[in-house]
C-alpha cells in the first residue's frame with residue numbers, strides 16, 4: 001500500500017493570513033503522524049508565502065516519520081536544503097505568480113544544474129525526488145541525473161473529467177511503469193482528494209502519495225486527525241484483497 005505523506009503547507013497559509021503564530025504546522029504535523037500519516041511534506045517557497053524556515057528547522061527535529069521538503073532548483077533553496085538535511089528533497093518548478101505548483105519540472109533547460117545538484121543532495125544523505133509530468137523525457141532525465149524518485153504530477157488527471165480523466169490515468173500508469181523500468185522509485189501527488197485518489201493509489205510501483213489541500217480543507221469540518229484517517233482508509237480501500 002502506498003504511504004501517505006501529508007502536505008501541511010496550508011496550515012501555514014492560515015497562520016500567515018494573520019502573520020501570527022497559530023495554527024502551527026509543527027503541531028499539525030504531530031497530529032498527522034499520530035493519525036497514521038507516513039510522512040510530512042512541506043514546500044519552502046522562495047516567497048515564503050506559507051511555510052517558513054523556522055517551520056522546517058523545527059520539523060526536522062520533531063517529525064518522527066519522514067520529512068520531505070519541496071524546493072525550487074535555485075542556489076539559495078538548495079543551500080537551505082543541504083543545511084537542514086530533511087530525509088527527502090523534492091525539486092519542483094516555481095513561479096512567483098502561481099497559486100500552486102502548476103506543472104512538472106522542465107528538465108531540459110536545467111539538466112546541467114540537475115547533474116550537479118542531485119549528487120550533492122544525495123551525498124548529504126538526502127533522498128532526491130523530481131516532480132515531473134507523466135512523460136518519458138523528464139523521467140529519463142531524472143534517471144540520468146541520479147534522482148531516487150520521480151513524483152508524478154497528478155494535477156492534469158485531477159482537473160480532467162470523463163474520458164479525458166481516463167486518458168490522464170493511462171498516462172500516469174504508463175509513466176509509473178516507465179519510471180520503474182528506468183530504475184526510479186515512484187511517488188505521485190497534486191490535486192488529489194478523497195474521491196479521485198482511488199485509481200491513483202493503484203498505480204503500479206507507487207510508493208508515496210503527497211496530499212495536502214484536500215486533507216487540510218476537510219480538517220476544517222472533521223478535524224485533522226479524522227481527515228488523515230479518512231484518507232488512509234481511502235488508500236487502503238483501493239488496494240486489492
Ligand code: PXP
Pocket residue numbers: 007009043070090092100101131151188189190191192210211212213214
Ligand atoms: N506534490 C507537490 C510536488 C506539490 O507541489 C504539491 C502542492 O504543494 C502537492 C504534492 C500537494 O498538492 P495538493 O495540495 O493539491 O494535495
